[in-house]
Amino acid sequence: MTISLNLNGQTHEVDAEPGTPLLWVIRDELKLTGTKFGCGVAACGACTVHLDGEPVRSCQTFIEDIDGAEITTIEKMEEDKVGAAVQKAWLELDVVQCGYCQSGQIMNAVGLLRQNAKPTAEEVDDYMHGNACRCATYQRIRAGVLRASEILEA
Amino acid sequence: MADQLSRRGFLKSAAAAGAALYIGANTKGVMAASNSADAMLNHFVKITGDGRAVALCKHVEFGQGSATGLTTLIAEELGVTMEQIDYEFAPSNPEIYNNLLFGPFQGTGGSTAIANSFTQYRTAGAAAREMLISAAAKTWGVDAGTLDIVEGVITGAGKTAPMGEFVAAAAGMEVPAEPRLRDASEWKIIGNAQTRRLDSPVKVNGQAQFAMDVHLDNQMVVMVRRTPQRGGTVVAFDDSASKVVKGFIMAQALPTGHGVAVYAENTWAAMQARNALEVEWDLSAAETRSSGEIKDEILAALNTEPTYNVNKADRAAVKTTVDGAATVLEKTFYFPLLAHAPMEPLNCTIEQTAEGDIVLHDGAQMPTGPHMAYQQIFELPAEKIQIKSMLAGGSFGRRATPDADYQVEAGLAFIMTDRSRPVKLVWDREDDIRGGYYRPAAGHKVRVGLDETGAIIGWDHQVAGQSIMKGTAFESFAVHDGVDHSTVEGIADSPYTIPGQALGLTDTEKATSVLWWRSVGHTHTAYVMEVMMDLAAKTSGKDAVEYRLGYLTGEGDAARKAGVLKLAAEKAGWGSAPAGHAKGIAVHKSFGSYVATVVEVSGNTDDGIVVEKVTAAVDCGIALNPDTVTAQAEGAIGYGIGHAMRDQITLDGGAVEQSNFPDYEPLRISDIKVIETHIVPSAEAPTGIGEPGTPPSAPALANAIAALSADAEYVAELPMSANGVEFA
Ligand code: FES
Ligand code: FES
Numbered sequence: 048m049t050i051s052l053n054l055n056g057q058t059h060e061v062d063a064e065p066g067t068p069l070l071w072v073i074r075d076e077l078k079l080t081g082t083k084f085g086c087g088v089a090a091c092g093a094c095t096v097h098l099d100g101e102p103v104r105s106c107q108t109f110i111e112d113i114d115g116a117e118i119t120t121i122e123k124m125e126e127d128k129v130g131a132a133v134q135k136a137w138l139e140l141d142v143v144q145c146g147y148c149q150s151g152q153i154m155n156a157v158g159l160l161r162q163n164a165k166p167t168a169e170e171v172d173d174y175m176h177g178n179a180c181r182c183a184t185y186q187r188i189r190a191g192v193l194r195a196s197e198i199l200e201a
Numbered sequence: 202m203a204d205q206l207s208r209r210g211f212l213k214s215a216a217a218a219g220a221a222l223y224i225g226a227n228t229k230g231v232m233a234a235s236n237s238a239d240a241m242l243n244h245f246v247k248i249t250g251d252g253r254a255v256a257l258c259k260h261v262e263f264g265q266g267s268a269t270g271l272t273t274l275i276a277e278e279l280g281v282t283m284e285q286i287d288y289e290f291a292p293s294n295p296e297i298y299n300n301l302l303f304g305p306f307q308g309t310g311g312s313t314a315i316a317n318s319f320t321q322y323r324t325a326g327a328a329a330r331e332m333l334i335s336a337a338a339k340t341w342g343v344d345a346g347t348l349d350i351v352e353g354v355i356t357g358a359g360k361t362a363p364m365g366e367f368v369a370a371a372a373g374m375e376v377p378a379e380p381r382l383r384d385a386s387e388w389k390i391i392g393n394a395q396t397r398r399l400d401s402p403v404k405v406n407g408q409a410q411f412a413m414d415v416h417l418d419n420q421m422v423v424m425v426r427r428t429p430q431r432g433g434t435v436v437a438f439d440d441s442a443s444k445v446v447k448g449f450i451m452a453q454a455l456p457t458g459h460g461v462a463v464y465a466e467n468t469w470a471a472m473q474a475r476n477a478l479e480v481e482w483d484l485s486a487a488e489t490r491s492s493g494e495i496k497d498e499i500l501a502a503l504n505t506e507p508t509y510n511v512n513k514a515d516r517a518a519v520k521t522t523v524d525g526a527a528t529v530l531e532k533t534f535y536f537p538l539l540a541h542a543p544m545e546p547l548n549c550t551i552e553q554t555a556e557g558d559i560v561l562h563d564g565a566q567m568p569t570g571p572h573m574a575y576q577q578i579f580e581l582p583a584e585k586i587q588i589k590s591m592l593a594g595g596s597f598g599r600r601a602t603p604d605a606d607y608q609v610e611a612g613l614a615f616i617m618t619d620r621s622r623p624v625k626l627v628w629d630r631e632d633d634i635r636g637g638y639y640r641p642a643a644g645h646k647v648r649v650g651l652d653e654t655g656a657i658i659g660w661d662h663q664v665a666g667q668s669i670m671k672g673t674a675f676e677s678f679a680v681h682d683g684v685d686h687s688t689v690e691g692i693a694d695s696p697y698t699i700p701g702q703a704l705g706l707t708d709t710e711k712a713t714s715v716l717w718w719r720s721v722g723h724t725h726t727a728y729v730m731e732v733m734m735d736l737a738a739k740t741s742g743k744d745a746v747e748y749r750l751g752y753l754t755g756e757g758d759a760a761r762k763a764g765v766l767k768l769a770a771e772k773a774g775w776g777s778a779p780a781g782h783a784k785g786i787a788v789h790k791s792f793g794s795y796v797a798t799v800v801e802v803s804g805n806t807d808d809g810i811v812v813e814k815v816t817a818a819v820d821c822g823i824a825l826n827p828d829t830v831t832a833q834a835e836g837a838i839g840y841g842i843g844h845a846m847r848d849q850i851t852l853d854g855g856a857v858e859q860s861n862f863p864d865y866e867p868l869r870i871s872d873i874k875v876i877e878t879h880i881v882p883s884a885e886a887p888t889g890i891g892e893p894g895t896p897p898s899a900p901a902l903a904n905a906i907a908a909l910s911a912d913a914e915y916v917a918e919l920p921m922s923a924n925g926v927e928f929a
Contacts, residue, residue, distance in 0.1 A: 134506020145264030146404030147594025183839025
C-alpha cells in the first residue's frame with residue numbers, strides 16, 4: 048500500500064506492506080538513522096518518535112494506522128524549543144555513554160516537558176520508565192530532564 | 202587592495218592546508234613521522250596545515266569514553282584544546298594498533314584502553330609538539346627550549362605563530378626518540394572534570410553512526426535462524442512461507458550447519474521472512490540439559506575435592522582449623538548465566554570492493570578477530586581485508602568473542618552470494634538474548650572459621666563453574682596449571698590478608714557458549730568475598746568497615762583498597778541510617794582499580810526493597826577524564842545492581858527460555874534513586890574504570906538488605922528477585 052507520511056515537515060509517499068512498523072520505514076526507506084531499533088516489542092523506547100507531537104514507540108506503530116499523521120524524529124529536535132533545551136542539558140551533563148538509546152530518551156523527555164514543564168524527580172522516573180538504557184545513564188537522564196526544565200524556564 | 206590581501210591569505214592557508222604531519226609507529230613499533238598519508242597509513246596523530254589535529258583511536262568507543270580519553274592524551278601533549286582536535290577510528294592493524302597488554306592483537310577489553318595507551322598516545326603527541334617546535338626554532342633562530350605550544354599556537358622567545366605554519370617543515374624531520382612528556386603540573390586537560398565527551402554532540406542529535414546505521418547501495422539484509430539448542434544442525438528447511446514476504450530474496454543453510462541465512466531487501470522483510478522459515482534440526486548432539494541440572498552439577502562439584510588447588514594451600518589443614526574454630530560460617534552461592542544485551546543488537550555489514558578487497562563495517566571490539574577469520578574464509582592476505590570501525594551501541598564484552606561469531610556469520614552469509622551486493626547481518630533482540638556467549642554460571646562454597654574474638658583463622662573456598670578461556674585462543678595466557686584465572690580472579694589475588702585460606706577450583710562442562718561479561722570473574726567472586734566478610738563482621742559483632750580494615754593493613758594494594766573503603770564510608774555517612782533504612786558496604790579491586798560501594802535501602806523483602814542511594818569511592822590512578830570516570834562508575838553500578846536484582850538466562854531442555862526485554866528486564870530509571878561517586882586523587886598510572894564499578898555493587902546491595910532487620914538474610918543465589926527478594 049502507498050501512504051503519505053508527513054515526516055519532519057516533509058511529505059513522503061511510501062510504498063510498504065500493511066503491518067510494516069513505522070520504525071523500518073524511517074530507517075530503511077527514508078534512511079533517517081537517528082531513530083533506533085532496540086527490541087521491536089515496545090519494551091525499550093529506543094525507537095521513540097513523535098506522532099502528532101506525542102511520543103510513540105515506532106516499532107509498534109504500523110503504517111496503515113498513521114496515514115496523514117505528522118511524524119517528528121530526533122533529527123528535527125534542534126529546531127524545537129523543548130528539543131533544543133533537552134539537547135543542551137544533555138551536552139552540559141554529558142548524559143550519553145554508548146548513545147544508542149539516547150535519541151529515544153530525548154524524544155521521550157521532550158514529550159514529558161511539553162505536558163509538564165516542571166516535573167519532579169519522581170515524575171521524571173515515572174514518565175521515563177519505559178526507556179531502557181543498558182549503559183545505565185539514568186542518573187544523568189533524570190538530571191538532564193530537570194536541567195532542561197530549568198533552561199526552558201530561564 | 203582588500204581583495205588582494207584576502208586572496209593572498211587564502212592562497213597561503215590553502216598551501217599550508219595541503220601539508221600534513223603524521224606521527225605514528227612503523228612496523229617495528231618505533232615512532233615515525235611523514236608528510237604523506239600513504240607513507241604513514243598507520244598513524245596516531247595527524248596535524249594539517251590549517252592547524253587541526255586528529256587523533257586516531259585504536260580502541261572501540263562503546264560508551265566508555267575511549268575516544269575522548271585517547272584524544273585527551275594527544276591534545277594535552279601537543280598543546281591544543283579539545284575544540285582544536287577531532288578523532289577517528291584506526292583501521293585494523295595488529296602490529297601498530299595492538300593493545301600493548303594483549304600482544305600482537307588489536308582489541309579492547311579488561312578495562313585496558315587507557316592503561317595501555319597512556320604513555321603511547323602521550324608520546325605521539327609529545328613527538329609532534331617537539332617537531333613543530335624544532336621547525337619553528339630553526340626558522341626563528343631561537344632555542345627550542347624557550348618555545349611551547351599553547352592552544353595550537355607556538356609561543357616563546359617573544360614570538361607566536363599558529364602551529365599549522367610549521368607542519369610542512371616538521372614533517373621532514375627526525376622523530377625524537379624520547380620526547381619529553383609534560384609534567385603533571387602542566388596538565389590542563391588531563392584530570393579536568395570540565396572536559397566534555399567529544400562524541401556527545403552527534404549522540405544527542407541522531408547523527409552518530411553506529412554499525413546498525415550503515416546503509417550501502419544495493420545491500421541485502423540477512424537474518425539467521427539459529428539452532429534452538431547449542432550444537433544442533435540444520436537437516437532441511439522450508440522457505441515457502443518466507444517466499445510470500447515481499448522483499449524476500451533467498452534462504453540458504455550456513456556451511457557450519459548452525460543456522461539458515463535469510464536474505465531480503467530490507468530489515469523488516471528479513472525479520473518476517475526469517476520468522477516464517479520452517480527448519481528441521483538434528484538435535485542429536487545438541488545440549489538438552491535444563492538449568493536445574495546444570496546447577497546441580499555445579500553444586501555437586503563444590504562438595505568434591507577440587508580439580509585444582511589454586512593457591513597450593515594445605516586444604517586438609519585449613520579444613521581442620523575451620524572445623525575446630527569457635528564459630529563456623531558456611532554458605533553456598535549460585536550465580537546464573539547472564540546475557541550482555543548491549544542496546545544495539547549485534548550487526549555488521551560486509552562488502553567487496555572493485556579491487557577484490559573485503560571491507561567489514563563493524564562496531565569492532567577486537568578487530569584482529571574478524572581480520573584473522575576473514576583471511577581464512579575469503580582466502581585473502583591480511584592487507585586485502587579492511588575493517589571500518591564504527592561507534593558501538595554498548596558491548597559489556599559481547600562484541601569480543603574469541604571466535605568472532607557474528608562477523609564470521611556475516612562472512613559466511615556473504616561468501617554464499619556472488620558478492621555483487623553488500624550483506625548486512627542483523628540480529629534482533631531475541632537473537633541476542635538467545636544467542637549464547639553468556640556470563641558462565643558459577644557456584645561457590647565457603648567455610649570460614651572465626652576464633653573467640655571474631656578473627657578469621659581459616660577460610661576454605663571452593664569454586665565451580667564453566668571456564669571462559671579454555672578452548673579459546675586466549676587459553677595460553679589466561680590458563681596456568683589448568684586454572685582459568687578468570688574464574689578465581691578477585692579471590693586468588695585479593696588484597697585482603699586472610700590467614701589460612703584454601704582456594705580450590707573445579708571446571709564443569711560448558712552448558713552453552715560462555716564469555717567475559719563486564720568484570721568477568723569478579724562478577725561472582727566479589728559477591729562471595731564481600732558477603733562473607735560482612736557475615737563474619739556481623740557474626741562477631743564488629744563494624745563492617747572496621748572489620749575489613751583489619752585485613753587491609755599492608756602498603757600498596759591493601760592501602761589503596763582501604764582508602765576507597767574509608768572514603769565511601771565517610772561520604773555515605775556510614776554508621777547511621779534514617780529510620781527504616783539500612784546501609785551495606787562492599788569493596789573490591791579489579792582491573793587494577795579499587796572501588797568501594799555503599800548501598801542504602803529501605804522497605805523489606807516481602808513488600809519491596811527500594812534502593813535509595815548508592816555512594817561509590819573510586820581509585821583508578823590518575824583520572825584522565827574525571828567526569829567519564831564518574832559516568833563509568835554510575836553505569837557499572839547500574840549494570841551490576843540491575844542484573845543482581847532480576848536477571849538470569851535459564852535453559853529448558855537445552856533451549857533458552859528468555860527472549861527479549863520483557864523477560865530479561867533491564868535496570869530502569871526508577872530502580873536506583875541516586876548515585877554519588879567520589880574519586881580518590883592519585884598520581885599512580887591510570888587503570889581501568891569501565892568494569893571495576895560492577896563487582897562491589899551487588900554485594901553492597903545484598904549486605905544492605907541483610908542489615909534491614911535482625912532476621913534479614915544474605916541472598917546467596919542470584920537473581921535476588923527469584924530468591925525471595927521483592928523490589929518496589
Ligand atoms: S525498539 Fe521500539 S521500544 Fe524497543
Ligand atoms: S547510552 Fe548506551 S544504552 Fe543508553
